[in-house]
Amino acid sequence: MQIQVNTDHNIHGGEGLATYVTTDLEQSLSRFGTWLTGVEVHFSEDSGGKPTDKKCVIEARPGGKQPVAVTHHAATVDDAFAGATHKLVRVLDSRYNRAYDHKGSDSIRHMPPPENPDEVGVLEDGGNSRDTTPDIG
Numbered sequence: 001m002q003i004q005v006n007t008d009h010n011i012h013g014g015e016g017l018a019t020y021v022t023t024d025l026e027q028s029l030s031r032f033g034t035w036l037t038g039v040e041v042h043f044s045e046d047s048g049g050k051p052t053d054k055k056c057v058i059e060a061r062p063g064g065k066q067p068v069a070v071t072h073h074a075a076t077v078d079d080a081f082a083g084a085t086h087k088l089v090r091v092l093d094s095r096y097n098r099a100y101d102h103k104g105s106d107s108i109r110h111m112p113p114p115e116n117p118d119e120v121g122v123l124e125d126g127g128n129s130r131d132t133t134p135d136i137g
Contacts, residue, residue: 003040006041024081025039025085029089035063035096056072060088
């Protein structure tokens with residue numbers, strides 16, 4: 001999983017912020033590691049003068065699926081990142097469970113194919129058949 005961190009010109013974090021974000025996301029998203037192909041984190045500051053003017057947008061790309069993006073606004077960069085990470089884990093958990101865990105068992109979409117497709121649906125006759133229809137012939 002590739003993680004990319006972007007900041008606008010108002011957010012000063014540098015290499016320390018990128019290392020912190022990468023380490024935290026690798027730990028938080030470790031369950032989805034083989035499923036996710038990439039994650040992008042964008043930090044920005046809205047210049048509206050509001051107390052919650054820091055924004056964190058995290059976009060995750062599950063393999064073969066549409067990207068998922070979440071946004072969180074907070075007073076600090078750390079709080080914005082923590083909120084966005086929490087939202088992303090909830091969304092990914094829901095989508096991952098829908099795709100791979102259907103009512104407590106594997107989805108039929110992820111089952112291995114049958115060994116002999118010609119015998120799918122064919123019942124073996126064990127000599128104790130309850131078929132009482134008379135032979136026509």
